[in-house]
Amino acid sequence: MVLLQTIAHAKINIGLMIPYKREDGLHEIRSVFVPIDFGDPMEIQIKSLPKGSVSRFVFHSTNHLQGYRHSLFEAVSERGDLSQNILTKTFHKLKPYFQEALEIKVQIQKHLPPEGGIGGGSSNAGVLLQHLFPYTNLSRGEQIQFAKSIGADVPFFLQSSACFVTGIGEVMEPIRLAKGFGILAIPPFGLSTGSMYASLQKSLQKPYGSEVWKSLTEDLIRSLHVGDWVYLQNRLENEFEKIAFQTQPLLKELKLGFFESGAIFASLSGSGSCLYGIYPTEGKRNEALPNVSLRFPKMEFRTFSF
CATH class of the missing domain: 3.30.230.10 (Ribosomal Protein S5; domain 2)
Structure with missing residues (x-):
């Protein structure tokens, strides 16, 4: 056995x-x-x-x-x-x-x-x-x-x-990634994967982000290796966010809340509804947790690292 x-x-x-x-x-x-x-x-x-x-x-x-x-x-x-x-x-x-x-x-x-x-x-x-x-x-x-x-x-x-x-x-x-420290928000509502994909139908033919994703460039790989999240924030986006933020405006507020609490990268995960923020150090992450918890009392928050 x-x-x-x-x-x-x-x-x-x-x-x-x-x-x-x-x-x-x-x-x-x-x-x-x-x-x-x-x-x-x-x-x-x-x-x-x-x-x-x-x-x-x-x-x-x-x-x-x-x-x-x-x-x-x-x-x-x-x-x-x-x-x-x-x-x-x-x-x-x-x-x-x-x-x-x-x-x-x-x-x-x-x-x-x-x-x-x-x-x-x-x-x-x-x-x-x-x-x-x-x-x-x-x-x-x-x-x-x-x-x-x-x-x-x-x-x-x-x-x-x-x-x-x-x-x-x-x-x-x-891919080799720098160590990271984050807060994961679990909203009291979900987003159906099927519905989220269906909502993207009109945007599937748009070239949004296509140049970035044709291959991981040396700059992106380097940024992932060293944890240059500020650089990555402006280049690696989640296409589902535009749908999720329309469907659940609270998620857009939550992303802003992560940045205002000191996050250097924040994003929806997958097709949602969970959203996370990454912080420069474990200490900064731990300092931010009570702030975002107080601001969004209906959310469940979990700290994580990778």
């Missing part, structure tokens, strides 16, 4: 552009994905079963989410319809590839919010796959394709480094 204690980390996006809609109906992206030290603690137990047995999956969870998100997770937990849980779906889809019968038990403490743009269920699925792929004979390329079939962001969570991400999220180029 194997017993693993791990954390399914959230990710933030440094810049996000959607240059076009693909023929398969999905959207091409350009972004830098960064794993952060905030996530869902997970315990994974893997036990071999006697020959002739059928692999099985057991799931237990503790729900730490707030507001409406608490109900969203309950609906797909073992207290709701577990067949709709992304981990259950991942297990059943991978089961035919196991080289032996396995009993998989997962316990999760759920902190990552759905409809937040920071990975959530994709991170959970990626971590589970990391530990189950060794029980299959899938090649690395096949593993990436399998993860992609679970969700566009899942391939990123098969590894732990920051990456320049293209395709629908499955084409990754590792």
